[in-house]
Amino acid sequence: MSIDTTRGRRGRLDQEAVLRAAEVLVDRDGYDALTMTSLAAELDARVSSLYNHVANLEDLRALIQVRAMRMLGEHVRAAAMGHAGAEGLRALSHALRSFARSHPQRYAALTRPPIDREAFFSAALDAIEALAVMVRSAGLPEDRLIQTGLAVFAALHGFVSLEVAGYFGDLSGTSGEVDLDQVYAEVIDGAVTAASLETSH
Incomplete structure (x- = not known):
């Protein structure tokens, strides 16, 4: 249609x-x-x-990446508002997963190498700043923000990208009935713990 x-x-x-x-x-x-x-x-x-x-297909795909990144940034920023530290990281993490599940193909597009790097990273400022605020509010020093923020995102993205790609399949029939929500909660806990350990160091 x-x-x-x-x-x-x-x-x-x-x-x-x-x-x-x-x-x-x-x-x-x-x-x-x-x-x-x-x-x-x-x-x-x-x-x-x-x-x-x-201009061409490449330009069109670049624009789609930028719009998806901006949309994700607005989503996670709204979710993180009013939160801080570990609580904020958890809110942001759930917002990331929610966006990816609602828009799996656009999420896949924005996690590809950016075509228009300048426009893409400009659009990513909301998401980057929301993550930085959460990590910073956990007490992390400024010189560790980028590295720890990337580590947190990599952990979350690893689960989310596998989930939206259908990698986990239907696990409801497996022994013990795997609860993917609980698995993701453990991934978040690991990311939050890593940020906390960086703070203590």
């Missing part, structure tokens, strides 16, 4: 419409499946008309 077929050949496309349609395709088919041809079909437009709004 195409998106808003009154657009496209009638000349009503703009960049926002193109990007929203591209995000629908990414959500449905995956980041790697996105092509200018599939996007034109989704918009009931000519491929050539899309180039009035994005």
Whole structure:
């Protein structure tokens, strides 16, 4: 089913419409499946008309990464507000997982090597600052913030990326019925403990 077929050949496309349609395709088919041809079909437009709004496929994918990163940043910043230290890290961790589960394909896109590094890291400031505030409020010295923040994110991302990729499959029938929520809680505890150990050092 195409998106808003009154657009496209009638000349009503703009960049926002193109990007929203591209995000629908990414959500449905995956980041790697996105092509200018599939996007034109989704918009009931000519491929050539899309180039009035994005330079090429690489530019389109870069914009999707940036928008996904900005969206994640807003999500984790809102979740972290009013929290600090270990409690804040846990709130941020659950927000990261929630975003990835709600938007698995966009999460996969934003964790790829950034195409437009400057725009991507500018969009990442909310997420970076939210994590830094939580780690800083745990008492970590400034010269350890980046390294510890990366370690925390790597631990969380390891679980979340495996989960949204379907790696864990259906574990409900395994011995003891594995509780993935509890597994993630243990991952968070490990990340929080690591940050606390860095603080004590």
